[in-house]
Each structure stands twice: as C-alpha cells, then as structure tokens.
Amino acid sequence: MQEKPKTLFDKVWNAHVVEQLTDGTCILYIDRHLVHEVTSPQAFEGLRAAGRSVRRPDATIAVVDHNIPTSDRSLPIIEPESLLQVETLERNVAEFGVPYFPVRDIRQGIVHIIGPEQGLSLPGATIVCGDSHTATHGALSALAFGIGTSEVEHVLATQTLLQKPAKNMLVRVDGKLAPGCSAKDIVLAIIGRIGTAGGTGHVIEFAGEAIRALDMAGRMTVCNMAIEGGARAGMIAPDETTFAYVNGRPFAPQGEAFDAAVAYWKTLPSDSGAIYDITVVLDAATIVPQVTWGTNPEAVADITGLVPDPAAEPDEAKRAQMQRMLSYMGLTPGQKLTDIAIDVVFIGSCTNGRIEDIRAAAAVARGRKVAPGVRALVVPGSGTVKQQAEAEGLDLVLREAGFEWREAGCSMCLGMNPDKLTAGQRCASTSNRNFEGRQGPGGRTHLLSPAMAAAAAVTGRLTDVRELV
C-alpha cells in the first residue's frame, strides 16, 4: 500500500514525536529553544523551586530584546523593572549554563532576527520561544511556534512539549507581485482575507509563485505574521534560496554535515497530493500596498482605498466593533487613507528589522527629508544588521533624511521600553500588531511595509509608495 502523501508540517512533526499518549497528545521533541527576558524569569524560578536543571543547554540560546533601550548602549538601563528583568536573565543563564548573547555583543538583537541570522534556526527543526512571533522561523521550513512561560519551563526541564498535531492549511499566492509591493503587503492581504482567527488550530504552509520568488527576509516577514491570522505557525518549503541562506552561517552545519543536512532537507517539501484541511488562493498581481486602519491586523485595506463605513456592515456585532475601532483610531468613514496625517514612523521589529527592510526604507528616503513635525525611527533587528547597514552607508542616507538611527531591540513594537507612543499619537509602523495601546497607551498604529513607512515619513501622511519610486 502506498503511504499517504504528507505535508511539510506532517513530516517535521512526525520526525519529532517522542511518544504518542492515549488521546493523541504527543510528547514532541524540541531542537531549538530561544529564551528572552520577559517570558522566562518565572520558568527558571520554577526549575529552581523543583530542583530541576536545564536538560539541553546546548539546544538553548538566550538574549535580551523586549526591554532594552535602543539608545546609547554604554548607558545603564534606567527603568528599574526593565533592569531587573535583564539582570534576572543574566543570573539565570549563568546559574543554569545557558548560552547567551549579552547586550553589548554584536550578535545581540531581536530573538527572531538573530535565530536565522546566526544559523541557529535550521530547516526541519522544531523551534520554540516564549513569544508568539516565533512563527518567523518557519520561513526556514522549521516548525516554529510561540509558547507560554509554563511551556518554557517544560522545555527547559524536558526538551519536549505536550502537544496535539495541528491541522494543515495551505495559503497559495500565485502570480507575480507588482513593483512597489513587498512581502508585508502579501501577508497583510492574506490576513485581510482569512481574518485574525482564520488559521486557529492550523499550521499555514505558504506556497505559490509569489512566495517562491521572495528572498528569505520576505519569507520571514510572511511567516512572522502567521500568528496574526490565528495560526499556530507558518512554514515555507525549503529550496535553493533556503539552502543558500543557511550555508556558512556561524551556528549552521558546515562542510559534509551541511551536505548531509541539505540531502535531508530536500525530502521535506509537501508530497504531491497532500491534503490540506483549508486551502486559500490569492493572486499576487491583484495585491497593492496595504495599510491597516483598525485595531487588529485584519482591519486592512489597499492604500488607494477609503476608511470603511460601519453603516455598510450588515452584522451588528461587527458593525459595533468597527465603530469602536474607528473611534479609537480617530478616523472618519469614507476618509481617503492617503489623507491620514501621521506623527511617528517606526521601521524595525521582528517583522521588518532585517537588512533588506532597511535597504527598502533607505531607497525611499534617499535624497528626501522627513516631513516637519514627524519623528521617524529606524531600529535594526540586531547588532549584525546594524553593522551591515552602516557598512553599506544606509545609516548616513537615513540620518541625512532626518531619521533616528538606533540600537537593536524590539523598540516601539510593543511599548515595553522607552520607545513608545503617547496618547493620540499616530504611527506608521512596520511592526505586526495594531492592538489598542500596543505601542503605548492611547497610541494609534497603522501597519505597513518598510517602503510604505519611509514614504509616510517623508510626506507626513499615509502614502502610496508607488508614487515616489
């Protein structure tokens, strides 16, 4: 009898099942555990209380990202609670022998930027982190997902998780993306289509010509936001783009080990005839630059469009939600999106803090000036990204245009460090969430691509970047 065709997810899952328990719950082996300062203190405390150790320090890497200021690194952290979390992580990694990139290490950065960058995230691996944007690493054909702190403790103690297999969802983006559009526009369009809960209980495999054509940075942007569509993880099949990206990275296998790995990785793409529980198809040619207008990522529209009118929404609950969103966002139904003036621009985050993103922003900023009254921040995703951008002179281009050039960290994505919005401020942001108060209490977020963010910075309003290039 022929074996049932398997998806990429099925293959990676099956290769990591240690044991299947009675009701289908599996003990799933974890290859890589990424640890940061916010969601780990209670986990280490739990280990200590139970007298347990870290089972595989050599499969674990720790870094600080959420709390740290992105200003001068030679200065101490002023906020006492942030400092306490950073110091607690440093004490824990020392006590439990966990590898760690310290704040002043060039390799320090946002956990989801440094994993792929350092070759820690590998195809076919299971990767977890106490952070929902762990989905990012699925761009490398890893099964990567966010977990809570109790699960962080579980992985530290056992190197496994208790999990039931997810369902399979295929999102296929056919055709070619038009100039001026990017991976961010693809994923925002996908979320606009499936909704914030469209992927609940599923792992999304992103496929199709437009996904294949993306570089690894773009693929990471797409997988990063799988969670914003409710999915547990996003994955993209490995190909030559993947192998070329991994080859030569510091923590990746080298030489013969790399060749052996590639031979295995080539067996991972979904079999033809594999069955998906849900399939969604988009045509890349119809995608135009996207921008969110509401307070969840599915509230997204074409930049050429208008702020929607709740009166046109037949469902009462949805209408009420739209009204609430527009009121929070300070927008009027029917207003042109390109008429919305902004106060702040944030370019960075695990969604768009890679060198390719900074290049895209700099290309728009070159020879232009940030509009009067607008504060524009560019925050590289890691020390390595920052170094590379400076080697290319991108920092100068951006500084000359009036952008702030900062140190690596999560920065204004989530308002846990000094970079945050004040009440009523409106931000064009390359981050991943536009929830109420996400970038600071009362702050208003419009999600968009790095090129679109740079365009907004120089015009002072939401702008169709295609008019500037």
Next chain:
Amino acid sequence: MQPFTKLTGVAASLPLANVDTDKIIPARFLKTIKRTGLGKNLFDTLRYDETGAERPEFVLNQPAYRNAEILIAHENFGCGSSREHAPWALLDFGIRCVIAPDFADIFHANCFKNGILPVRLPRGICDQLMEDSKMGGNSRVSVDLERQVVVRPSGEEIPFQIDPFRRELLLGGLDDIDQTLQHAPAIDSYEARGKAERAWMPSITV
C-alpha cells in the same frame, strides 16, 4: 496547580470579540519576574481611565461582578501574544473559568497550565449566558468539569467538550512536567537515536 473540579460563582460578561492579550494585560505590566500581583491591571485600559480612576461602566468595576469567577466573552478570546501574564492576571483577579465560542491557541493552552478552564460553547449559548449574567449577583453559574456541563441559573445543563488529557491534568491539579518526566526513558532513547539521524544539527556554544 490548584485542581479544577467544580466551580459555582458569579459570571461577568464581556461582549467583545477578539479580546487580545494586550487588552487583557498591556505590555507595560509584563516587567515582573513573578506570576502573582497582575490582577489589579487585568483589562487595565478598559477598567481605568487616563487618571487611573475606575470606569464605572466596566463590568468588573460594578459591585455585583467584583467577585466574578467566570467570564463570558465572544469569539477569538486571547488572541495575540503568548504572554502567560494574561491567564496569570485573570487568575490573580479571581477568574477561574472563561466561556467563549472559541479561543486563540496559545492562550487556550496557557489557561490549562494555571488551573483556568476555558470552555468553548456556541455563540448563541454564550449570548444566553450573557443574558443570564444580567441578574448580577443572582447569576450564579456552575461549571462542572467532572460531568462536563455548565449549569445555568435556571438549572438547565449545557454539555461541553474538552480534551481528555487536559481534563485529567486539570481535575488532578497535576503538573505537566511531572507527567512528561514519567516518560524520560522515551526521551533518552529519542535523543540517542537523533544523535545519529541528525548529526548535522550542531550543539550551541557561545
């Protein structure tokens, strides 16, 4: 972890869909190294105005619901981040059961680790329970995990489904790690096997 067997208490309704984890507990309150003490900032922006004063219209600020132990909400409750601070904040406030049409995956998993029971019931039933909850302190709802039923104030029983493994852990107040460590020999042999099969996966040393 405190076992969850049967809970009878006041139910409060939050008739909102997509209640995200930033709404449950904003990021600025995650700078703690403890699991406790987050209850005062549960639903912070819904609960308090800019000056820090309570918003009287918010359900958990109303006298009848200050001691609510059950929360009823709409679709996709707990979407967004993986922060376990969200269930910690609910628990610290005193909420041990959330009833909604569906939940975001990570939040759903996090509840079980903390003795909170998330119950999935169809939207129509959630709306009925919200209607019941208008009786305030008289709206005492029972959630019986052993029998897998929610009992309305009228006495009507509504059955619910739950994953058997998670139910068992919750009923016994059992620690996941203890459960998994009973299978330590299987993990040992998986690792031994993996050493040969995945020799290409390097160890991390910095």
